[in-house]
Amino acid sequence: MPVPVRPSRRLRQALLAALAAVALALFPAAQAWALAPVPGGVPPRPQAPASPDPSLQAHPLTAAPAPLDNPLKGFARFYWPGSDQNTGYPHSLTWSYFGLSEVMTDPADCSKINWSLLDSALNEIASYGNQAAVRFYLEYPGGSGTHPANAIPRCFDGHVTYRTNTYWSTTSPDYDNPYLLDALGDFIAAFGARYDGDPRIGFIHLGLIGLWGEWHTWPYDTDTGGDSYPNFMPTDAHAAQILRAYDDAFDKTKLELRYPDSAAGAATNLDIGYHDDSFCYREGSPLAGVTLPQSLGGAGWAQLQRALNVGAENKWITASMGGEVRPEIQTSAFASWPGGSGQVDNMKACIELEHTTWKINEQSVNYPAGDPNVAAAVRLMGYNLTVDNAYFKNTASGTTNVGVRISNNGVAPFYYPWTLTLGLKNSAGTVVKTFDTPWDLRTVMPLKIRAFPDWGVGSDPAYLDHGYPQYFQTGVNLSGVPSGSYQWVLRVKNPLEAVSANAKKLRFANATQGADGWLGLGPVTVGSGGGTDTTAPTAPAGLTSPSRTAGSVALSWTASTDNVGVAGYRVYRGSTEVGTSATTSFTDTGLSPATSYTYTVKAYDAAGNTSAASAPVTVTTLPSSTAGLVLDDFDGNPAYPSAARNDLGKWTGGNCFLNGGGSGAVSGGALGLRYDNCGWFGSDVNTGLSAYTHLVIRIKGAAGGEQSHFHLGLGGVTKAFGDFTLDGGGHPAITTAYQDIKLPMAANGINRSSPGQLAMSFWHGGNSTITIDSISFQ
Incomplete structure (x- = not known):
C-alpha cells in the first residue's frame, strides 16, 4: 500500500471550510428538511441494583484518575501505514477510510470481494494494541492520498447511471438504482458475515452514501427548492434499506450513522448510533454551533437539534456516539475548557449532551500529555x-x-x-x-x-x-x-x-x-489460617481527628507494618468495635452533640493476628446549635469524587484542578483544591434554606489571600469570594489557618428559597491551594 500523501488531509480541511461557508448562505432556504422537534425527553432511570450480601465484609477502594488510553474511548488518530500509531496524546483507537472499489475489485462480478486491504490495515492497527474505526465510501473529493477519489467499483459500469457533482468534481452514482442497491446490500451482508464481532474493530461508520460516505451530496442534496442543483441523494425508502441491511448484518460490532434524521429518522428504531463529523464547531455570522441544539445557541441543522427533532437524543443509552472534532478547531478545541471561545463551542456541554464516546482528532498528536484540560475531556468521554x-x-x-x-x-x-x-x-x-x-x-x-x-x-x-x-x-x-x-x-x-x-x-x-x-x-x-504466620502487625500510631461535626468524628492514623501484610484496621469507641477500615482513616457517625468520645485503633493481618491498640484520642463533637445543615464535611462518607454525592445526597464534583485527577483531593477530612487559573467545583443544594441565615465555609489557604482567586456562586449571586459581605460590613480574607467564614445570605442577595448549586470557579488569575474542611448552612 502506498504511503499516504498528507497534504490531501489539508485539502479536505480547506474543502470543509468552503462547504461551511457556502452552506451557511443556503441553509436558511434549506430549513424545509427540518422536522418539527419531538424530543424524547428525560430517559427513565435503570432499575436499582441489588444490595451487597450483608455477610460479606466491605473493602473500600480509593479512587484515582483513570488512564487516558482506555480502550474504545477518547481520541482516534488516522491510520498511516508503516508509521508509529502510538505517538502523540495517549489513545487506543485508529481511524481509516476505505474505498469500496479497493475491495470490490472484479470488474465483472460485484459479488467477489477481496478483503486483503482491510485485513492488512486491521492487523497493523492491532499490532499497536489499538482497535480500528472504519468507513467505506464511494466518492471522496480529492481522494485521501492513500485511497482513491472515485471508489465506484468497475462492476457498476453499464448498470448504474453516473452523475457529476460539479462543485466537488466527484462522480456520484445513482443511489436509487436497483443494481447499486442490491450490490451494496450484498456487500454489507458479506462485510457483517466476515467482521461482525471482530476484536480488531471497535466501530463501523455506515458510509457508502454521499461525499466522504457522510450521507450528504451537498449542494446536490434534498433542498432542490432552495437552489438550482438536482438531488443526488437516495430516497428515504432506499436510504432506510441500506440502514436495515447494516442492522441485519451486524449484531455485535457497534454501528454509527452521520445524521440522526437520515432516511426520515429510520435509524432511531435500529441498533445504530451517530457520528458527528463537525463536533463542537461554531460557524457563520453570528456564530452558531453545529453540535449543540438551538436552545444552547446551535444552528437549526446542528447535530443535537436534528436528534431532538426525531426524539433520538437518548440513543446513547444503547448505541455509541462517535465522530470527529472539526479539523479547523482541533488545535484549540480544549484551550478554553470547559467552555469555548470563538469557533470552539462549549466543549463540556457538547460532550455531556451528545454523550460522546470517541472522536477522530488527528491534531491530538501535538497535545502535551500533561494538559489538564484535555485529560478532563478524555476522562469525561465515554465510560469512566x-x-x-x-x-x-x-x-x-x-x-x-x-x-x-x-x-x-x-x-x-x-x-x-x-x-x-x-x-x-x-x-x-x-x-x-x-x-x-x-x-x-x-x-x-x-x-x-x-x-x-x-x-x-x-x-x-x-x-x-x-x-x-x-x-x-x-x-x-x-x-x-x-x-x-x-x-x-x-x-x-x-x-x-x-x-x-x-x-x-x-x-x-x-x-x-x-x-x-x-x-x-x-x-x-x-483456608482456616494463614500458614505459619503468627506475627502481629505493629500498633497504629499518630491517631488524630482531622474534623468533627455535631454527629460525627473523622479519624486518621499512620499505617502499621506487618511481616506479610496488613489486612485492615478495627476502630474502637471505648471498648466497643464500631467498624473496620482497609485504609488509614475512618468516620464514626450517629453520635450525640457536645459529647466526648475516646477512640483506639488496632491493625490485623490476613492470618487473624491483631496488633496492640494505638494510643487513645479523645474527641468532643460540636454542639447541635452549630451543626446546621451540612452540605459536605468531606469525611469520606460519601467518598469524593467517586460517589459524586455530597452529604445532602446531591451531585458534587470538580474539574481542571491540579490534584485528584482534576477533581481536587480529599485528605484528612478536608477537600484540597490546587489550581493555576483553572478549576471548577460544584455541589448541588437544591433544597430550601429559609430556616438558615448564613453560609459557613471552614477554609484555609496555602499562602493566604486566596479570596481574590475564585468566584463563589449560590442562589443567583456570583462574585469573587473576597467581595462577599460579612456581618458588620467586612469582607472574607483567607489565611493559612482554618477559620469559619460566615456569609449572611440575605445581605448578599442569595435566594434562599431557590439556592440551586453552590459553585466555585478559579479562572480569575492566581495559583495556590485552598483547603475546605466543611460547607454548611447555619
Whole structure:
C-alpha cells in the first residue's frame, strides 16, 4: 500500500471550510428538511441494583484518575501505514477510510470481494494494541492520498447511471438504482458475515452514501427548492434499506450513522448510533454551533437539534456516539475548557449532551500529555469506571461469594460485553487462579446526565440522577487453592488480546489499578489460617481527628507494618468495635452533640493476628446549635469524587484542578483544591434554606489571600469570594489557618428559597491551594 500523501488531509480541511461557508448562505432556504422537534425527553432511570450480601465484609477502594488510553474511548488518530500509531496524546483507537472499489475489485462480478486491504490495515492497527474505526465510501473529493477519489467499483459500469457533482468534481452514482442497491446490500451482508464481532474493530461508520460516505451530496442534496442543483441523494425508502441491511448484518460490532434524521429518522428504531463529523464547531455570522441544539445557541441543522427533532437524543443509552472534532478547531478545541471561545463551542456541554464516546482528532498528536484540560475531556468521554467497594470474607474456603460495586462517572456506558475476571494473587504478585464472572459492564450507566434545556427540567446546566453504583456478586470455588494469604484482583478481558499481545487493557479509576490490568480488591486468607504466620502487625500510631461535626468524628492514623501484610484496621469507641477500615482513616457517625468520645485503633493481618491498640484520642463533637445543615464535611462518607454525592445526597464534583485527577483531593477530612487559573467545583443544594441565615465555609489557604482567586456562586449571586459581605460590613480574607467564614445570605442577595448549586470557579488569575474542611448552612 502506498504511503499516504498528507497534504490531501489539508485539502479536505480547506474543502470543509468552503462547504461551511457556502452552506451557511443556503441553509436558511434549506430549513424545509427540518422536522418539527419531538424530543424524547428525560430517559427513565435503570432499575436499582441489588444490595451487597450483608455477610460479606466491605473493602473500600480509593479512587484515582483513570488512564487516558482506555480502550474504545477518547481520541482516534488516522491510520498511516508503516508509521508509529502510538505517538502523540495517549489513545487506543485508529481511524481509516476505505474505498469500496479497493475491495470490490472484479470488474465483472460485484459479488467477489477481496478483503486483503482491510485485513492488512486491521492487523497493523492491532499490532499497536489499538482497535480500528472504519468507513467505506464511494466518492471522496480529492481522494485521501492513500485511497482513491472515485471508489465506484468497475462492476457498476453499464448498470448504474453516473452523475457529476460539479462543485466537488466527484462522480456520484445513482443511489436509487436497483443494481447499486442490491450490490451494496450484498456487500454489507458479506462485510457483517466476515467482521461482525471482530476484536480488531471497535466501530463501523455506515458510509457508502454521499461525499466522504457522510450521507450528504451537498449542494446536490434534498433542498432542490432552495437552489438550482438536482438531488443526488437516495430516497428515504432506499436510504432506510441500506440502514436495515447494516442492522441485519451486524449484531455485535457497534454501528454509527452521520445524521440522526437520515432516511426520515429510520435509524432511531435500529441498533445504530451517530457520528458527528463537525463536533463542537461554531460557524457563520453570528456564530452558531453545529453540535449543540438551538436552545444552547446551535444552528437549526446542528447535530443535537436534528436528534431532538426525531426524539433520538437518548440513543446513547444503547448505541455509541462517535465522530470527529472539526479539523479547523482541533488545535484549540480544549484551550478554553470547559467552555469555548470563538469557533470552539462549549466543549463540556457538547460532550455531556451528545454523550460522546470517541472522536477522530488527528491534531491530538501535538497535545502535551500533561494538559489538564484535555485529560478532563478524555476522562469525561465515554465510560469512566471506579470500583468504590469490594465485598468478600476476609477468610474463606470452599465456595464463597465475592462482590464489587462499580460507578460510572463518564457520560456513556461501555458498549461491549467484555468478560470481567476475578483472580487470586499470591504474595509474589502471581495470579494463581482466575474465575470468569457473568457480570455485564454495559449495565453500569452514568451516575449523572445533563438535561437538555428543551426538556424543561431546570436552568442550564441541570444534572439529573440516572445510573447507580452497580453491584455485582458471584460465587467462586476455592477448592484446590492452597491455604495462605492472597489478594483478590479483578480485570476486564479485551478480546483483542487473542490477536495482539499489545492489546490495551481496560482499567479502572482506582489507586490499586495495576499496569497489568489487574485491580487490587484487598487481602484474603484462604483456608482456616494463614500458614505459619503468627506475627502481629505493629500498633497504629499518630491517631488524630482531622474534623468533627455535631454527629460525627473523622479519624486518621499512620499505617502499621506487618511481616506479610496488613489486612485492615478495627476502630474502637471505648471498648466497643464500631467498624473496620482497609485504609488509614475512618468516620464514626450517629453520635450525640457536645459529647466526648475516646477512640483506639488496632491493625490485623490476613492470618487473624491483631496488633496492640494505638494510643487513645479523645474527641468532643460540636454542639447541635452549630451543626446546621451540612452540605459536605468531606469525611469520606460519601467518598469524593467517586460517589459524586455530597452529604445532602446531591451531585458534587470538580474539574481542571491540579490534584485528584482534576477533581481536587480529599485528605484528612478536608477537600484540597490546587489550581493555576483553572478549576471548577460544584455541589448541588437544591433544597430550601429559609430556616438558615448564613453560609459557613471552614477554609484555609496555602499562602493566604486566596479570596481574590475564585468566584463563589449560590442562589443567583456570583462574585469573587473576597467581595462577599460579612456581618458588620467586612469582607472574607483567607489565611493559612482554618477559620469559619460566615456569609449572611440575605445581605448578599442569595435566594434562599431557590439556592440551586453552590459553585466555585478559579479562572480569575492566581495559583495556590485552598483547603475546605466543611460547607454548611447555619
